[in-house]
Amino acid sequence: xxxxxxIFRREFRAYTRSPMGYIVAAVVLxxxxxxxxAIALGPDAGERLSGAVLGIFLYFASGLTAVAAVAxxxxxxxxxxxxxxxxxxxxxxxxxWEIVAGKFLSALAFLSAITFATLYMPLLILVNGKIAxxxxxxxxxxxxxxxxxxxxxxxxxxxxxxHQLVAAAIASVITGTLFLLWPLSQNIGxxxxxxxxxIAIHGRHWAGFQSGLLHIRDVVYxxxxxxxxxxxxxxxxxxxxxx
Amino acid sequence: xxxxxEVTKYYGKKRALGPVSFEIAKGDTVGFLGLxxxxxxxxxxxxxxxxxxxSGTVTVDGLDVLESPHEVRKRxxxxxxxxxxxxxxxxxxxxxxxxxxxxxxxxxxxxxIPEVEERTxxxxxxxxxxxxxxxxxxxxxxVAQAIIHDPDLLILDxxxxxxxxxxxxxxxxxxxxxxxxxTILISSHILPEIxxxxxxxLILNAGEIVASGTETELGxxxxxxxxxxxxxxxxxxxxxxxxxGGSRAGAVESVIRRVGGVMEVTLADRAGQMGDASAxxxxxxxxxxxxxxxxxxxxxxxxxxxxxxxxxxxxERVFVGLVGGGRA
Numbered sequence: 001x002x003x004x005x006x007i008f009r010r011e012f013r014a015y016t017r018s019p020m021g022y023i024v025a026a027v028v029l030x031x032x033x034x035x036x037x038a039i040a041l042g043p044d045a046g047e048r049l050s051g052a053v054l055g056i057f058l059y060f061a062s063g064l065t066a067v068a069a070v071a072x073x074x075x076x077x078x079x080x081x082x083x084x085x086x087x088x089x090x091x092x093x094x095x096x097w098e099i100v101a102g103k104f105l106s107a108l109a110f111l112s113a114i115t116f117a118t119l120y121m122p123l124l125i126l127v128n129g130k131i132a133x134x135x136x137x138x139x140x141x142x143x144x145x146x147x148x149x150x151x152x153x154x155x156x157x158x159x160x161x162x163h164q165l166v167a168a169a170i171a172s173v174i175t176g177t178l179f180l181l182w183p184l185s186q187n188i189g190x191x192x193x194x195x196x197x198x199i200a201i202h203g204r205h206w207a208g209f210q211s212g213l214l215h216i217r218d219v220v221y222x223x224x225x226x227x228x229x230x231x232x233x234x235x236x237x238x239x240x241x242x243x
Numbered sequence: 244x245x246x247x248x249e250v251t252k253y254y255g256k257k258r259a260l261g262p263v264s265f266e267i268a269k270g271d272t273v274g275f276l277g278l279x280x281x282x283x284x285x286x287x288x289x290x291x292x293x294x295x296x297x298s299g300t301v302t303v304d305g306l307d308v309l310e311s312p313h314e315v316r317k318r319x320x321x322x323x324x325x326x327x328x329x330x331x332x333x334x335x336x337x338x339x340x341x342x343x344x345x346x347x348x349x350x351x352x353x354x355x356i357p358e359v360e361e362r363t364x365x366x367x368x369x370x371x372x373x374x375x376x377x378x379x380x381x382x383x384x385x386v387a388q389a390i391i392h393d394p395d396l397l398i399l400d401x402x403x404x405x406x407x408x409x410x411x412x413x414x415x416x417x418x419x420x421x422x423x424x425x426t427i428l429i430s431s432h433i434l435p436e437i438x439x440x441x442x443x444x445l446i447l448n449a450g451e452i453v454a455s456g457t458e459t460e461l462g463x464x465x466x467x468x469x470x471x472x473x474x475x476x477x478x479x480x481x482x483x484x485x486x487x488g489g490s491r492a493g494a495v496e497s498v499i500r501r502v503g504g505v506m507e508v509t510l511a512d513r514a515g516q517m518g519d520a521s522a523x524x525x526x527x528x529x530x531x532x533x534x535x536x537x538x539x540x541x542x543x544x545x546x547x548x549x550x551x552x553x554x555x556x557x558x559e560r561v562f563v564g565l566v567g568g569g570r571a
Contacts, residue, residue: 017331088327093313242295
């Protein structure tokens with residue numbers, strides 16, 4: 001196991017040992033459950049098609065996934081700096097990209113575990129309604145890609161500061177801006193509208209996953225956002241390691 | 244083992260360190276002594292590859308810290324002022340993580356953990372989460388992570404920080420036990436800590452090394468004199484007749500003053516050592532090591548000498564003389 005794997009294991013265990021991990025998981029599962037109840041079993045549920053119910057569920061689940069990703073990522077590096085444990089990593093023969101990759105993968109694994117714990121809800125629709133298995137698979141793939149992208153933003157933010165609240169503010173501003181670009185693009189003219197729509201994190205690129213359609217363009221977009229912010233986080237780590 | 248040439252470190256326009264140049268041979272135990280904020284931690288972080296020098300060259304075991312930082316990191320064990328322990332991990336898990344992250348294989352780290360736990364005397368807390376440990380144990384766990392990969396160079400920044408007297412004594416004993424297998428650098432502003440564990444001292448002031456050598460060498464170089472402490476029983480048979488005021492302490496002082504080479508005699512402690520109220524300790528300053536002639540003179544005069552040593556506060560005198568701007 002390389003340094004990435006060693007750091008991944010430590011960080012994943014840290015989530016399972018800390019109240020923060022359980023609080024995030026509990027809040028996400030509770031809110032997802034309430035939303036699913038309201039959408040699938042509420043007064044208007046009978047009039048909706050099963051596919052539409054699943055689409056609405058995925059829409060709300062994507063928002064919760066993004067919030068959970070910010071909450072899970074802000075501790076990753078800021079906490080180490082605050083506690084002084086970053087010095088152990090800084091003075092060990094570990095490369096910065098290995099630290100970033102290990103931390104990112106651990107947060108993604110924990111977030112995915114929370115996300116996949118909600119899978120029983122779409123399965124209820126699958127059993128009682130009429131939806132394609134592919135719709136569920138692609139929807140959850142989308143949640144994973146979106147979660148990974150927001151986690152990378154959070155990781156970049158947490159690399160910038162030793163204060164978790166500041167990291168949360170930075171991550172929220174970046175993520176919020178990328179979310180708002182889609183409604184903005186609908187209210188302004190070209191060419192800016194096209195640029196905003198292309199870089200918005202939750203609009204054109206998310207719609208396909210929500211509808212059960214897998215576009216390579218959307219996959220590439222989320223991977224590109226993830227790579228960009230992980231690369232930026234690595235560069236920040238490199239600069240701060242020798243500061 | 245360690246070579247520094249004209250090393251400086253600036254934070255913006257503020258100079259935190261240097262220029263400093265020195266060498267440390269393999270197997271030495273060297274103490275960095277200086278007031279808080281003079282650049283000790285900066286210097287140690289540079290040596291541990293945790294900080295980039297602004298200028299100059301630093302090599303550890305022949306490797307440049309800027310050109311081969313990972314190779315240097317494999318050879319260095321570093322204990323910062325606050326031990327870098329994860330509160331959510333048990334001691335065993337933490338040492339496993341530290342060993343793996345420093346490049347040990349799974350088998351090697353499993354073999355090393357019991358060894359370092361025994362050496363740092365933390366075996367009994369192997370399964371205890373580090374957040375439940377006392378400061379003394381946390382420091383020892385910090386030392387254990389620093390030696391887990393058996394580094395050639397061990398860097399300890401204020402290793403007795405926040406420890407109680409018993410823990411300080413235990414930490415010193417542990418550091419002495421590590422001297423056989425590592426080159427050790429210790430930073431501190433606590434004089435006895437350095438005095439009792441190091442072979443050589445480097446005294447830092449305002450980011451520069453102002454003196455280097457053993458405690459005795461520095462004392463001689465700075466003051467052209469040596470200090471000793473002699474404790475004499477005052478209820479012995481010695482004659483008090485010619486002493487100032489006729490007191491026995493005065494008689495002892497007179498005897499010492501008559502010894503050739505003695506420059507100054509002061510009564511340091513009337514209660515004597517070990518709470519013996521019938522004894523007194525005198526500090527004697529002379530041009531050479533006067534322990535033998537002073538002892539001989541006192542015994543010939545009929546006084547009982549019960550302790551004879553270098554002055555306990557010699558390093559303090561040297562330190563204040565170098566960084567305090569005046570003679571102690």
